[in-house]
Amino acid sequence: MSIQKIDNVTRRNFIGGVFSASALVIAADLLPQAAWADTAEYHGKAASAALKPSLYLGLEPDGTVYIVTHRSEMGTGIRTTLPLIAADEMEADWSKVKIEQAIGDATYGDQNTDGSKSIRGFFVPFRQAGAAARLMLTQAAAAQWKVPVSECSAMNHEVTHQPSGKKLGYGALAVAAGKLPAPKPEDLKLKSRSEWRYIGHNAKDPKSIADLKDITSGKAIFGMDAKVPNMVYASVERPPVMGGKVQSFDDKAALQVKGVSQTVSIPPFQAPYTFQPLGGVAVVANSTWAAFQGRKQLKVEWNNGEHASHDSERYKAELLDTAKKPGKVVRNVGDVDAAFAKGGKIVEASYYVPLLAHATMEPPVAIAEFKNGKVEAWVPTQNPQAVQDTVAKALGIKVEDVTCHVTLLGGGFGRKSKPDYVAEAALISKSVGKPVKVVWTREDDIKFDYYHAVAGMYHKASMDDKGKVTGWLHRSVFPSISSMNDEKALYGFNVEYGMGLNDMPFDIPNHRAENGPAKAHVRIGWLRSVANIYHVFSGLSFADELAHAAGRDSLEYQLELLGSGKILDLKPQLNGQEYWNYGEKIEQYPFDTRRLRKVLEIAGEKSGWGKRKPGNGWGMGVAFARSFTSYVASVVEVEVDKAGKIRIPKTYMVVDAGTVVNPERAVSQFEGAAAFGASIALTGEISLADGRVRQSNFHDYPVARINQAPIQTDVHIVESEELPGGIGEPGVPPFVPAFANAVFAATGKRVRELPFSKAKLV
Amino acid sequence: MIKLKVNGRERSFDGDPEMPLLWYLRDELAMTGTKFGCGAGLCGACTVHRNGEAIRSCSTKMKDVAGKAITTIEGLSPNGDHPLQKAWAQANVPQCGYCQTGQIMQAAALLKKNKKPSDKDIEDGMAGNICRCGTYQRIRAAIKTAAKEMA
Numbered sequence: 001m002s003i004q005k006i007d008n009v010t011r012r013n014f015i016g017g018v019f020s021a022s023a024l025v026i027a028a029d030l031l032p033q034a035a036w037a038d039t040a041e042y043h044g045k046a047a048s049a050a051l052k053p054s055l056y057l058g059l060e061p062d063g064t065v066y067i068v069t070h071r072s073e074m075g076t077g078i079r080t081t082l083p084l085i086a087a088d089e090m091e092a093d094w095s096k097v098k099i100e101q102a103i104g105d106a107t108y109g110d111q112n113t114d115g116s117k118s119i120r121g122f123f124v125p126f127r128q129a130g131a132a133a134r135l136m137l138t139q140a141a142a143a144q145w146k147v148p149v150s151e152c153s154a155m156n157h158e159v160t161h162q163p164s165g166k167k168l169g170y171g172a173l174a175v176a177a178g179k180l181p182a183p184k185p186e187d188l189k190l191k192s193r194s195e196w197r198y199i200g201h202n203a204k205d206p207k208s209i210a211d212l213k214d215i216t217s218g219k220a221i222f223g224m225d226a227k228v229p230n231m232v233y234a235s236v237e238r239p240p241v242m243g244g245k246v247q248s249f250d251d252k253a254a255l256q257v258k259g260v261s262q263t264v265s266i267p268p269f270q271a272p273y274t275f276q277p278l279g280g281v282a283v284v285a286n287s288t289w290a291a292f293q294g295r296k297q298l299k300v301e302w303n304n305g306e307h308a309s310h311d312s313e314r315y316k317a318e319l320l321d322t323a324k325k326p327g328k329v330v331r332n333v334g335d336v337d338a339a340f341a342k343g344g345k346i347v348e349a350s351y352y353v354p355l356l357a358h359a360t361m362e363p364p365v366a367i368a369e370f371k372n373g374k375v376e377a378w379v380p381t382q383n384p385q386a387v388q389d390t391v392a393k394a395l396g397i398k399v400e401d402v403t404c405h406v407t408l409l410g411g412g413f414g415r416k417s418k419p420d421y422v423a424e425a426a427l428i429s430k431s432v433g434k435p436v437k438v439v440w441t442r443e444d445d446i447k448f449d450y451y452h453a454v455a456g457m458y459h460k461a462s463m464d465d466k467g468k469v470t471g472w473l474h475r476s477v478f479p480s481i482s483s484m485n486d487e488k489a490l491y492g493f494n495v496e497y498g499m500g501l502n503d504m505p506f507d508i509p510n511h512r513a514e515n516g517p518a519k520a521h522v523r524i525g526w527l528r529s530v531a532n533i534y535h536v537f538s539g540l541s542f543a544d545e546l547a548h549a550a551g552r553d554s555l556e557y558q559l560e561l562l563g564s565g566k567i568l569d570l571k572p573q574l575n576g577q578e579y580w581n582y583g584e585k586i587e588q589y590p591f592d593t594r595r596l597r598k599v600l601e602i603a604g605e606k607s608g609w610g611k612r613k614p615g616n617g618w619g620m621g622v623a624f625a626r627s628f629t630s631y632v633a634s635v636v637e638v639e640v641d642k643a644g645k646i647r648i649p650k651t652y653m654v655v656d657a658g659t660v661v662n663p664e665r666a667v668s669q670f671e672g673a674a675a676f677g678a679s680i681a682l683t684g685e686i687s688l689a690d691g692r693v694r695q696s697n698f699h700d701y702p703v704a705r706i707n708q709a710p711i712q713t714d715v716h717i718v719e720s721e722e723l724p725g726g727i728g729e730p731g732v733p734p735f736v737p738a739f740a741n742a743v744f745a746a747t748g749k750r751v752r753e754l755p756f757s758k759a760k761l762v
Numbered sequence: 763m764i765k766l767k768v769n770g771r772e773r774s775f776d777g778d779p780e781m782p783l784l785w786y787l788r789d790e791l792a793m794t795g796t797k798f799g800c801g802a803g804l805c806g807a808c809t810v811h812r813n814g815e816a817i818r819s820c821s822t823k824m825k826d827v828a829g830k831a832i833t834t835i836e837g838l839s840p841n842g843d844h845p846l847q848k849a850w851a852q853a854n855v856p857q858c859g860y861c862q863t864g865q866i867m868q869a870a871a872l873l874k875k876n877k878k879p880s881d882k883d884i885e886d887g888m889a890g891n892i893c894r895c896g897t898y899q900r901i902r903a904a905i906k907t908a909a910k911e912m913a
Contacts, residue, residue, distance in 0.1 A: 073858075074858050075856075075857030075858030075859070075895045076857070077857070208851060208854060209854065209856065211856075211859060212851055212854070212856060213842060213851065215856045215859035215862050215863075216842060216847045216850045216851060216855075216856070216862060216863070216866060217795070217835065217836070217842030217847065218793070218794070218795015218796070218834070218835035218836050218863045219842075220859055221794070222797075222859075222860055224794070224797065224798055224860075225788075225794035227792065227794075233789075258778065287785060287789045287790075288785050288788070288789055288798075289778070289781045289782070289785040289789070293778075359894060360858075360860075360894060361797070361799050361805070361807060361858065361860040361861045361892065361893070361894045361895075362797070362798075362799075362858075362860045363798070363799075408858070408859065409858060410797070410858050410859070410860030410861075411858045411860060411894050411895065413894075439798075441801055442799065442800040442801055442802070442804075442805075443801075664854060665854075668854065668857055668897070668900075669857075671896060671897070671899060671900070672857055672895045672896035672897065673896070674896065675893075675895075675896020675898060676894075676895075676896055678896075679894075697800055697801075697802050697804055698800055698802075698804040698805055698892060699802070699804055703892055703894055704896070705889050705890075705891075705892060705898075706885055706888045706889055706891070706893075706898040706901065706902070707885040707886075707889050709896055709898045709899075710899070711899065711902075712899055713899060
């Protein structure tokens with residue numbers, strides 16, 4: 001079993017489970033070893049191995065390599081892909097690699113598995129970990145043979161003395177290597193690309209994901225499956241309106257339910273809402289079912305507070321209205337007003353994307369045990385360090401007194417980086433005096449999410465008599481994620497702007513991007529590809545509208561809008577704001593529109609773009625985006641029948657994500673992104689009336705099923721030696737407008753408001 | 763007292779007959795391969811077999827499995843090597859993996875009835891099972907692979 005039985009994980013004892021003096025901590029940005037040694041009990045076999053050249057790697061005398069993944073597995077394959085990097089550099093035999101999941105600990109560096117940044121952030125440290133092990137093993141062999149290190153080389157788990165042909169296995173060298181002084185990072189010789197055996201080679205020689213067999217046989221342990229001794233179960237009744245408080249409650253009937261032992265009040269959050277629990281009343285029982293049944297019998301009177309009159313229809317009208325008015329300028333090129341004043345053809349359109357829920361297949365769930373002033377938690381979380389912080393704050397204990405074990409995640413998409421549900425479990429456990437498992441129902445998940453922001457957008461453009469765009473205005477209005485930390489926030493911030501608002505890559509002389517004010521009435525969070533969803537949907541739908549207005553082919557027109565290709569210099573255009581660039585330095589990860597041109601051109605070739613005349617219920621659409629430093633073009637083919645029912649027989653995704661470590665898993669992520677995009681476009685909508693979320697489960701918040709998702713998605717990964725880019729998210733942004741553009745091509749109906757299910761297509 | 767068979771073994775249950783089978787499997791038998799996804803028969807993550815037919819264990823009460831034979835993912839094959847499980851591995855189907863046991867149980871019931879399902883049969887047979895990661899095209903391919911092997 002990949003994730004060890006929970007009680008084993010927690011109680012196991014390691015012999016010499018602390019760093020030895022020879023331990024080397026490679027990544028310069030990591031804390032020294034002492035911080036890790038304190039909690040070695042939880043740090044697994046890599047930490048106690050004979051050779052441990054890095055936080056992320058250990059080798060035992062039996063030849064077993066332990067590689068630590070400190071990032072969370074929610075379906076991207078990261079638990080396999082990061083170890084592949086270290087194993088390749090180490091020249092390890094993959095069949096001897098065992099993967100260990102790290103607990104939450106700042107010593108590992110950033111563990112917040114979001115933003116499609118695991119490989120971007122840890123490609124180098126994992127290479128260095130492997131290379132250090134390889135060097136130390138080679139040195140140990142050379143010393144044993146009393147020959148120069150330069151005569152020895154390491155390959156596939158053994159070191160060979162080239163002149164004599166003598167060989168020593170890695171296992172036999174582990175102890176001796178462990179006693180050697182650690183190499184300095186500058187002494188490490190990383191393998192050249194041509195020497196890679198795993199990195200980039202997985203398409204031809206797929207390495208199954210680490211948990212494959214456990215998953216298909218039902219043995220994999222997700223958060224929902226974890227169990228600890230003496231555990232009780234809890235289900236929480238939360239305020240139906242965000243910010244609401246319990247006025248009074250009657251638990252008499254709930255306590256009559258067989259198996260229910262008690263109820264526990266959870267205090268409401270102190271604004272701003274951050275990652276705190278929403279508050280409410282928990283019903284504690286000896287089984288999940290009893291907790292659910294007891295909760296149904298609770299009678300709670302709520303004080304609903306200021307958001308009780310919130311209504312999505314009215315709010316939508318406000319957003320679209322605000323988007324028609326001047327907002328805060330977040331990017332300016334040339335003079336748009338002057339371009340518009342010159343006349344020519346003017347095109348304008350408003351777009352709308354509603355609130356969206358994550359709807360991970362595994363609803364939020366957490367186990368926490370409060371004991372002797374400390375908390376131990378077992379959680380499907382994207383962000384175990386945020387679990388530590390949030391639980392510590394909620395209980396008034398120290399961060400280091402919270403231990404967070406990370407299980408497999410049944411989907412994340414951004415929801416599980418917010419640990420409100422873990423704080424619930426910890427608070428209840430403190431009250432009950434036992435470990436508590438809080439299980440969210442699907443209804444809880446849909447009604448109490450951190451929703452993807454609803455957005456209203458307005459685009460206006462002018463074009464000359466040749467159809468060339470002379471000016472483009474893009475306004476975007478949405479409740480910001482920053483409302484999480486500032487309930488009065490009205491405007492977005494550079495992270496949201498940098499996702500398709502202040503970095504629209506079109507080469508046009510006059511362009512202005514603006515952001516208008518909007519107040520949040522629900523918790524706002526990030527969902528797979530975040531603000532790109534609404535910015536790229538509106539921007540690339542509008543580009544398609546302009547192509548049609550100009551009487552031009554959309555793909556050709558999009559290429560023309562990009563210009564001949566260059567590295568964008570956004571900084572002077574952003575009113576003094578920094579361009580976010582997905583957290584990367586712009587020098588390292590420049591925004592290169594030549595790479596966008598290339599993926600678009602390939603998408604055209606692969607899809608046979610332009611070969612079949614659209615109309616009569618058949619059409620193709622195209623769009624592109626650079627997001628998370630990767631460049632992606634999507635072509636979507638649709639069929640719309642006489643009843644208006646949409647089918648997506650084929651989708652093409654062309655991806656330039658720089659160096660791709662695990663192409664096979666990358667392909668799977670883009671297949672998945674197409675399905676995720678289909679859900680957003682077809683049926684995704686959360687709406688509120690009287691401050692309450694209307695939807696509750698998959699019947700009224702449908703997500704794409706096997707007959708609604710693209711039937712076939714072909715993914716083409718562009719060969720590249722550039723730095724690695726994001727993989728998990730970048731497929732979503734271009735898919736949605738490509739889909740909308742395809743629907744237009746098939747039906748002549750321009751869908752400017754999502755989801756399509758509300759539009760009349762025939 | 764409700765008597766039933768789970769993966770060939772006789773079991774008896776004397777709790778709430780209204781409780782869904784899902785929670786009996788998960789909380790009492792610790793068979794956690796059967797997943798909780800929606801609690802309303804809408805997503806298929808909890809799919810098991812009752813006398814060989816696919817059912818949603820989240821919305822099947824204990825009183826409705828009295829005297830029945832239940833098969834869960836843990837009992838589908840002795841070593842996790844049912845042709846579908848092998849085909850799933852060959853196609854690297856899972857992403858997060860949470861829904862996949864339900865998908866496999868649904869597909870197993872489908873192949874029992876229909877040895878050579880067409881694309882349309884697969885779509886109709888699998889439309890009740892949601893995969894939020896969007897592994898559908900690989901599920902489709904894996905079912906075809908398994909059908910071939912079983913033929």
